[in-house]
Amino acid sequence: DSGVTQTPKHLITATGQRVTLRCSPRSGDLSVYWYQQSLDQGLQFLIQYYNGEERAKGNILERFSAQQFPDLHSELNLSSLELGDSALYFCASSVAPRDTEAFFGQGTRLTVV
Amino acid sequence: QQQVKQSPQSLIVQKGGISIINCAYENTAFDYFPWYQQFPGKGPALLIAIRPDVSEKKEGRFTISFNKSAKQFSLHIMDSQPGDSATYFCAAGLNAGNMLTFGGGTRLMVKP
Numbered sequence: 446d447s448g449v450t451q452t453p454k455h456l457i458t459a460t461g462q463r464v465t466l467r468c469s470p471r472s473g474d475l476s477v478y479w480y481q482q483s484l485d486q487g488l489q490f491l492i493q494y495y496n497g498e499e500r501a502k503g504n505i506l507e508r509f510s511a512q513q514f515p516d517l518h519s520e521l522n523l524s525s526l527e528l529g530d531s532a533l534y535f536c537a538s539s540v541a542p543r544d545t546e547a548f549f550g551q552g553t554r555l556t557v558v
Numbered sequence: 559q560q561q562v563k564q565s566p567q568s569l570i571v572q573k574g575g576i577s578i579i580n581c582a583y584e585n586t587a588f589d590y591f592p593w594y595q596q597f598p599g600k601g602p603a604l605l606i607a608i609r610p611d612v613s614e615k616k617e618g619r620f621t622i623s624f625n626k627s628a629k630q631f632s633l634h635i636m637d638s639q640p641g642d643s644a645t646y647f648c649a650a651g652l653n654a655g656n657m658l659t660f661g662g663g664t665r666l667m668v669k670p
Contacts, residue, residue: 447601478656488602488647488660501657535601539656547656549594549601 448472449550451536457556463524466553470517470538476500477519478539478547479511483532494519495542526557562650564661571668577635579664581648584629590651592658593622593633597644605646606633638668 448471458464470477479491481504490503494513505511508526513519523530533554537547564581571577581591592607608615608622608631615622621634635642645665649658 447603449601476656487662488649488658490657490659493657501655503657537601537656543653543655545656546604546607547658549603551599551601 447548447550449474449536449538449548451534451550451553453553454551455554455556457558458526460526460528460557462526462557463522464526464555466521466523466534466536466555468519468521468536468538468550470519470536471548474538474540474548475517476539476542476545476547477513477517478537479505479519479521480535480537480549481532482535482552486532488535491521493542500542523555528557531555531557562648562659562661564648564664566664567662568665569667571638571666573638573640573668573670575638575668577638577642577666577668578632579646579648579666580630580632581650581661582628582630583650583659585650585652585659586629587652588650588659589653590655591622591624591631592649592651593620594647594649594660595644596647596663602647635666638666640668640670642666643668 450469491505493501533552537549539547594602624631648661
């Protein structure tokens, strides 16, 4: 167990809908990262937050957004869902943005039908 | 410029053998090279990592070899065990950070 908690573990929703994925980082970790893992694109970095502020953006679609709350948990919001958004979404956390190990959660499997 | 290419896609090794997975990168600004291990239904877990100022790092049965001039790095698993059967990902990061560019993954199967 990495100490990073993601909910829900599985999510099935219809095209056009909006979903929210939740991540609780390890105790003491200030930095949160979101990654998408799909068969065709592999593991891709989406976005990073550090202590409540957006730190870096990767290949994140405009339909997707995220935030980190004062208690350091993070949410990834996916809207206007398309079939191609079906993937595993991982959250990772680390103490600091650099020079520290990132620990991954078990992921949320999103299926868009 | 941000790509990390990993090979092979799959690998079958006998128990006790050496598993070798290779990665190549393009962006010379990368300065952090971790390897992650992922079991089915689990998230990736850090196995071992290296910075470009060293050419080799060993932790138990796992060794990273790093060739800065060739922009290549590899993972060697000595005395491979069935419990090592998993998918392995190389990655590269900028500014020693965890915004990682991942390779495509290698599915390793170690036969008893």
